[in-house]
Amino acid sequence: MKILAITACPTGIAHTYMAAESLERAGARLGHQVKVETQGAMGIENRITAQDLEGADAVILACDIPVQGRERFDGIPNILEVPVQLAIKNPAELFARLQ
Amino acid sequence: MRAVLQNLKRYLLCGVSYVIPFVACGGILIAFSIALVPMTATGPDFSHAPTLKLLLEIGSAAFALVVPVLAGYIAFGMADRPGLVPGFVGGFVANAVGAGFLGGIIAGLLAGGAVLLLKRLPVSRMLRPIMPILVIPVCSSVAVGLLMYGLLGAPIRELMVLMAHALRTLGTGNQVILGLVLGAMIAFDMGGPVNKTAFFFGVAMIKEGNVAVMGACAAAICIPPLGLGLATLLAPGRWSTQERESGLAALAMGAIGITEGAIPFAAARPLRVIPTIMGGSALGAALAMLGGVGDHAPHGGLIVLPVVDHRLWYVLSILAGTLVVAIVSNFARTPEAP
Numbered sequence: 372m373k374i375l376a377i378t379a380c381p382t383g384i385a386h387t388y389m390a391a392e393s394l395e396r397a398g399a400r401l402g403h404q405v406k407v408e409t410q411g412a413m414g415i416e417n418r419i420t421a422q423d424l425e426g427a428d429a430v431i432l433a434c435d436i437p438v439q440g441r442e443r444f445d446g447i448p449n450i451l452e453v454p455v456q457l458a459i460k461n462p463a464e465l466f467a468r469l470q
Numbered sequence: 471m472r473a474v475l476q477n478l479k480r481y482l483l484c485g486v487s488y489v490i491p492f493v494a495c496g497g498i499l500i501a502f503s504i505a506l507v508p509m510t511a512t513g514p515d516f517s518h519a520p521t522l523k524l525l526l527e528i529g530s531a532a533f534a535l536v537v538p539v540l541a542g543y544i545a546f547g548m549a550d551r552p553g554l555v556p557g558f559v560g561g562f563v564a565n566a567v568g569a570g571f572l573g574g575i576i577a578g579l580l581a582g583g584a585v586l587l588l589k590r591l592p593v594s595r596m597l598r599p600i601m602p603i604l605v606i607p608v609c610s611s612v613a614v615g616l617l618m619y620g621l622l623g624a625p626i627r628e629l630m631v632l633m634a635h636a637l638r639t640l641g642t643g644n645q646v647i648l649g650l651v652l653g654a655m656i657a658f659d660m661g662g663p664v665n666k667t668a669f670f671f672g673v674a675m676i677k678e679g680n681v682a683v684m685g686a687c688a689a690a691i692c693i694p695p696l697g698l699g700l701a702t703l704l705a706p707g708r709w710s711t712q713e714r715e716s717g718l719a720a721l722a723m724g725a726i727g728i729t730e731g732a733i734p735f736a737a738a739r740p741l742r743v744i745p746t747i748m749g750g751s752a753l754g755a756a757l758a759m760l761g762g763v764g765d766h767a768p769h770g771g772l773i774v775l776p777v778v779d780h781r782l783w784y785v786l787s788i789l790a791g792t793l794v795v796a797i798v799s800n801f802a803r804t805p806e807a808p
Binding site (some may be wrong): 383411415 | 551603
């Protein structure tokens, strides 16, 4: 599956990036195509582009604060919203929930 | 080069879009409170209206945030979240050194630039987490603050002394020229150092018994917001919804003599808007001089009408300048939706 994700935590210096890494790693292991945008203290990095959105099957929002640019995902039915912690601790379970 | 300019416009618009409600909130509160108290020769009299005085102060608080918010969100537009701290700090310093909204634009761009440079520093994985919350805010704020105080603060003070001196030498010999100069100065930076110099010159002249100088200033003060507000009413199709709303607020502020109502327009397109309003205000001020308008209060706009000499000329001068600004800005605008 082609999966997009955004991670964001209130401080935006540690968990945001840990969650991103863990999602990317688990996704690759499970054979998904994953792109993770981080909305941390540095601002938006690894931004999800229009090209990324094309043909995307599902979205994971691992965020403890409101996400910027959420409307980009209008039209993608499979959107999973979870706390950042879950993406760090058990990313495989999140991918399983998307199936 | 074109790309840089395109981006520059986007950064400015980002700052403007956040600052508009601050200008409207502060402007409307100040205008409302001033409009409801008697206008006297010493300015609006708040001695019997403690509640209105409070509203005035709340409005002034919102106004004090205009330059920092403008600078902060210009930097945000350029460099995302890390731009906010140096932008706000730089904007606050711009206020402190009296650099006005043009100083705020400079502060915002400096802040954004500083953060973009700092973001490029190669840092080890260990240090990465402290970059956005410690290293970048501290270093960029120090850099922007030093530049604002050092490069802008002292020269602005000297410039103001120099301009005040020049105005005195220009004297009241040729009233029309003095009017043109004062009008252009009032409109140039709307509350910034050039505007303040002209305004304080007018106030000083009242004390010396010459009310004509303040008369010219008073007409010039309200022309930029009235003109731009009128422009949005005359050709609504050429302006965005947001601009039409700022236009209404600008009309209210203009009537009460708050030039700052024009800032959202000027900050978005400085090179186009500032010359236009300078022309309109210069015309209005010169006409006021010709008509022998005098203003006994250290304040401008239609609100001072009770303490103005030669009221018909006063209103006519304002009307002329306002129409010029409105018509020229509508013609100068390409109908593209921004």
